[in-house]
Amino acid sequence: MxxxxxxxxxxxxxxxxxxxxxxxxxxxxxxxxxxxxxxxxxxxxxxxxxxxxxxxxxxxxxxxxxxxxxxxxxxxxxQRAERRYNAPRYAPPRGYQVRNWSYGQRLPSYYQQGYVVNDYSRYGLRAPPRGYHYVRSGNDVVLAAVAGGLITAVIAGLFN
Missing domain, CATH: 1.20.5 (Single alpha-helices involved in coiled-coils or other helix-helix interfaces)
Structure with a gap:
């Protein structure tokens, strides 16, 4: 066992x-x-x-x-201007004040009569595209459409 x-x-x-x-x-x-x-x-x-x-x-x-x-x-x-130029004294259109414009706004037709900057090369600006022109507003210059006044560029402080 x-x-x-x-x-x-x-x-x-x-x-x-x-x-x-x-x-x-x-x-x-x-x-x-x-x-x-x-x-x-x-x-x-x-x-x-x-x-x-x-x-x-x-x-x-x-x-x-x-x-x-x-x-x-x-x-x-x-853009801010690199150089400032002397220009005649600015007087805004009747009924308007000097103001800061910005991209996309519409410039009133009053500005497009006596405030156009035709001698843009004198102020160091490039030729505006077809259908646009430079408009002075205070000490600034605005690139606006001729037809509707639509602002496409602002050059601040170009004039003294």
Missing amino acids: KKFTTAALAALVAAGSMGVASAADAQSRYDRNDRQEQRQDRRDDRRDDRRDDRREYRQDRRDDRQDYRQQARAYDRW
Whole structure:
């Protein structure tokens, strides 16, 4: 009986260790596959991060260029004169006061009669585009459309 018990106990221990070995073997295979998947995921994440970083960098550069162009356009619409010129005393049209004009406003037709600056090259101004002319308003010069008086640019402080 003693032999039988010893043999049964030995068989039980052997079967238990085999079960543990097979479970450990399965777990190590699972861990190996899991580790490979995790490594691949990390590689993909790194690639995606780099790709996203490049995309964000390009988008930021594009936004910066767009902001620069908008600022340049705004500057072209309203600029301060680099040099001041002496001109005859300014008297506003009857019923009007000197005021600061800005881009997009409409200049009244009264200004388009006696306040047009025809000798623009004398004051360092470029030739106005077809359909536009320079109009004096106080110490400023306004580039306005001949037909509707729509202001497209303001040169501030051109005259003393």
